Amino acid sequence: MTDTSTNTGEMDPYAALQDKEPPKAPRNQWLDVWDQFKKHKGAVLGGGFLMFITLAVLLGPYIWNVDPQKLDIRNKDVRPIWTAIWDSSAKTLWHRPFGTDNLGRDILANMIAGGRASMAVGWTAMLLSLSIGTAIGVAAGYFKRLDGLLMRMTDLFLCLPILPLLLVAVTLFRQPLRANFGPEGGMFILIVVIVGLTSWMQTARIVRGEILALKEREFILAARSIGTSSGAIIRRHLLPNVVSPIMVSATLGLAVAIITESALSFLGVGFPSDFPTWGKMLADAVPRMEQYPERVLLPGIAISLTVLGVNYLGDGLRDALDPRIRGR
Amino acid sequence: MLTFTIRRLFFSIPTLLFISIVIFGLLQMAPGDPMAQVPLTVPPEVKQKMREALGLGAPVHIQYLKWLNQFFIVEPQFLIDWMTRSSFLFGWLPDTQLGMVYDVELEKLVPQQRNISWQTRSPIMDIVIQRIPQTLWVVGLAYLVGILISLPIGVYSAYRHYSIFDQTGTFITMVGFSIPPFFTGPLLIVIFSVTLGWLPSIYDTTHVVKDWASFKYQLSQMILPVMVLALQTTAQISRYMRASMLDNLNQDYVRTARAKGLKEGVVVMVHVLRNSMIPVITVIALGVPSIFGGAIITENVFGVNGIGQLLITALFANDIPMVMTITFIFAIMIVAFNLVADVLYGVLDPRIRYD
Numbered sequence: 249m250t251d252t253s254t255n256t257g258e259m260d261p262y263a264a265l266q267d268k269e270p271p272k273a274p275r276n277q278w279l280d281v282w283d284q285f286k287k288h289k290g291a292v293l294g295g296g297f298l299m300f301i302t303l304a305v306l307l308g309p310y311i312w313n314v315d316p317q318k319l320d321i322r323n324k325d326v327r328p329i330w331t332a333i334w335d336s337s338a339k340t341l342w343h344r345p346f347g348t349d350n351l352g353r354d355i356l357a358n359m360i361a362g363g364r365a366s367m368a369v370g371w372t373a374m375l376l377s378l379s380i381g382t383a384i385g386v387a388a389g390y391f392k393r394l395d396g397l398l399m400r401m402t403d404l405f406l407c408l409p410i411l412p413l414l415l416v417a418v419t420l421f422r423q424p425l426r427a428n429f430g431p432e433g434g435m436f437i438l439i440v441v442i443v444g445l446t447s448w449m450q451t452a453r454i455v456r457g458e459i460l461a462l463k464e465r466e467f468i469l470a471a472r473s474i475g476t477s478s479g480a481i482i483r484r485h486l487l488p489n490v491v492s493p494i495m496v497s498a499t500l501g502l503a504v505a506i507i508t509e510s511a512l513s514f515l516g517v518g519f520p521s522d523f524p525t526w527g528k529m530l531a532d533a534v535p536r537m538e539q540y541p542e543r544v545l546l547p548g549i550a551i552s553l554t555v556l557g558v559n560y561l562g563d564g565l566r567d568a569l570d571p572r573i574r575g576r
Numbered sequence: 577m578l579t580f581t582i583r584r585l586f587f588s589i590p591t592l593l594f595i596s597i598v599i600f601g602l603l604q605m606a607p608g609d610p611m612a613q614v615p616l617t618v619p620p621e622v623k624q625k626m627r628e629a630l631g632l633g634a635p636v637h638i639q640y641l642k643w644l645n646q647f648f649i650v651e652p653q654f655l656i657d658w659m660t661r662s663s664f665l666f667g668w669l670p671d672t673q674l675g676m677v678y679d680v681e682l683e684k685l686v687p688q689q690r691n692i693s694w695q696t697r698s699p700i701m702d703i704v705i706q707r708i709p710q711t712l713w714v715v716g717l718a719y720l721v722g723i724l725i726s727l728p729i730g731v732y733s734a735y736r737h738y739s740i741f742d743q744t745g746t747f748i749t750m751v752g753f754s755i756p757p758f759f760t761g762p763l764l765i766v767i768f769s770v771t772l773g774w775l776p777s778i779y780d781t782t783h784v785v786k787d788w789a790s791f792k793y794q795l796s797q798m799i800l801p802v803m804v805l806a807l808q809t810t811a812q813i814s815r816y817m818r819a820s821m822l823d824n825l826n827q828d829y830v831r832t833a834r835a836k837g838l839k840e841g842v843v844v845m846v847h848v849l850r851n852s853m854i855p856v857i858t859v860i861a862l863g864v865p866s867i868f869g870g871a872i873i874t875e876n877v878f879g880v881n882g883i884g885q886l887l888i889t890a891l892f893a894n895d896i897p898m899v900m901t902i903t904f905i906f907a908i909m910i911v912a913f914n915l916v917a918d919v920l921y922g923v924l925d926p927r928i929r930y931d
Contacts (some may be wrong), residue, residue: 290747290750403591404591404594404595406914407591407595407907407910407911407914408595408598408907408910409865409869409903409906409907409909409910410869411869411870411872412869412872412887412899412902412903412906413598413599413602413903415872415887415888415891416599416602416603416891416899416903417602419891419892420602420603420605421605503754507756510756510758511756511758511873514758514873515872515873515876515888517891527758530758530759530762531758534762534877537762537765537766537770538766538770541766541770544759544762544763544766545763548755548759548762548763551756551759552751552754552755552756552759555754555755555756556750556751556754556755559750559753559754560750563750
């Protein structure tokens with residue numbers, strides 16, 4: 249532990265009586281957080297990569313405006329442009345920098361479109377699971393009557409075998425949802441809802457613990473004594489104080505959601521076959537990975553780097569948001 | 577401690593019932609029809625009779641209770657019969673024949689009706705029992721390898737905190753944590769079976785070990801799936817081990833142990849390690865079911881025909897009873913290992929008393 253009391257040697261006897269201005273303007277808490285966050289190189293890199301990927305999939309289609317679905321059978325099985333460095337006889341094309349697949353679809357355009365799907369599923373599922381988890385955690389922590397019931401429910405949900413249930417649910421509800429919301433929309437709703445519904449438990453537990461501790465603090469007592477309603481206490485005093493654990497579990501949730509979506513696509517129960525996602529591109533490329541290893545590597549590296557970046561971001565956020573570590 | 581264990585055992589019954597209701601309810605909504613494979617020439621009323629013979633005409637709660645009866649009463653009887661009849665361990669006991677009932681018309685003992693798969697029309701538990709050894713071999717070995725690698729890494733990273741070994745170790749575990757098994761699987765296949773040609777890419781389950789050469793082949797085909805699964809385990813457990821060691825290395829008892837002149841090896845390997853293992857062991861116990869779940873993907877990549885692959889094929893074939901049984905087996909494992917972890921935690925750490 250750091251020792252805060254410093255001995256400055258000989259003290260001016262009247263120094264304590266003088267009214268000194270603070271040496272610097274008081275710093276915003278978030279500036280401190282940012283300073284601590286900057287120290288974690290991996291977290292900065294991870295966050296930067298996540299921003300890069302998000303921007304790339306958002307803006308990519310406007311810069312690289314090739315239709316990912318367009319078949320160009322004459323130019324099928326084009327290798328990526330960097331293959332030409334060691335193999336001059338390989339079929340490469342400058343306007344197909346990542347090559348094309350066995351139907352002549354542009355892989356770069358597919359990567360962007362697939363990343364869009366993966367990131368959209370990841371962010372939405374994470375937000376859903378976060379809101380469910382926070383709502384249940386706050387309710388269980390704040391209202392004593394609900395605590396037992398909600399926490400037993402959380403325990404029960406933690407005992408569910410998630411991946412088998414996901415597979416079961418996706419195969420069962422695919423048809424009706426596709427009929428109602430279209431093949432892509434239905435699948436999107438299904439995966440987001442299922443991932444959200446099965447991954448809120450950790451957030452709920454963490455938030456409940458924090459709320460239980462915060463509830464006994466004096467400022468809550470003060471707020472209550474001036475007649476603040478429960479809703480206002482939760483909104484104005486409790487939720488801002490649990491933002492940091494929620495943010496950390498948000499990063500974890502994003503990583504889990506991206507991996508789960510890719511795993512479902514990989515097992516062949518995800519999005520329809522003409523709708524590219526990273527997991528689906530990987531799965532489609534596996535049978536011919538001896539001839540075209542880059543088709544496995546590109547989506548696989550994209551998934552892994554995104555998840556790695558998100559995990560590092562979470563690590564850095566945890567350190568930066570923890571006031572006991574901050575400033576050391 | 578004993579009362580706690582018993583109480584937890586009782587609590588796990590409603591948990592399992594809840595899970596079985598969730599799974600059963602989900603599967604009730606399934607659009608699949610077991611008669612879909614029957615030829616169209618079979619008239620509809622015959623098909624209806626066949627459905628009723630499968631028990632599909634009964635109300636939902638009757639179906640559910642019958643399923644419970646099958647799973648918890650009939651199948652264990654057959655398991656005991658099988659053990660006393662042909663297993664190595666209990667084969668010397670007299671044959672129990674619990675699963676047999678006396679048929680009045682035939683005037684002899686016949687086996688009870690069992691829960692059958694819609695795909696193969698054979699009892700589900702028989703298929704599951706056939707598949708479990710493959711999964712156990714690959715998954716169990718992977719878990720063991722993962723633990724054996726991760727513990728020393730975690731200990732040494734914590735002991736040499738912020739050293740180069742620690743930095744690289746943390747980075748590698750983070751990478752192993754982030755790369756999904758459906759990418760490491762194909763990646764390792766590309767490297768080791770396609771480019772280098774050292775190892776087979778598909779797990780051959782029909783392979784029989786009878787001599788040294790076949791044993792070597794068995795080992796070589798197990799390396800890749802075990803490596804994929806072990807990477808995940810190693811990443812998780814070594815992180816826990818490192819954090820737990822770091823917590824303990826700054827404790828007062830470590831200073832005391834050093835002050836009384838114990839060798840550094842004894843301090844770290846006996847005093848600190850034993851205390852750090854307490855949370856790690858519960859994490860290891862809690863991780864067993866999740867690695868079985870993760871094995872679904874690995875089995876799919878390498879073609880291991882274990883229980884995870886059985887689940888996938890049953891799902892695609894709309895084999896509802898099979899899906900129900902396997903999912904429930906996964907649930908039982910989760911509940912059981914949660915219980916084991918809780919009890920172990922109390923046993924290992926005398927400061928923790930539940931009652």
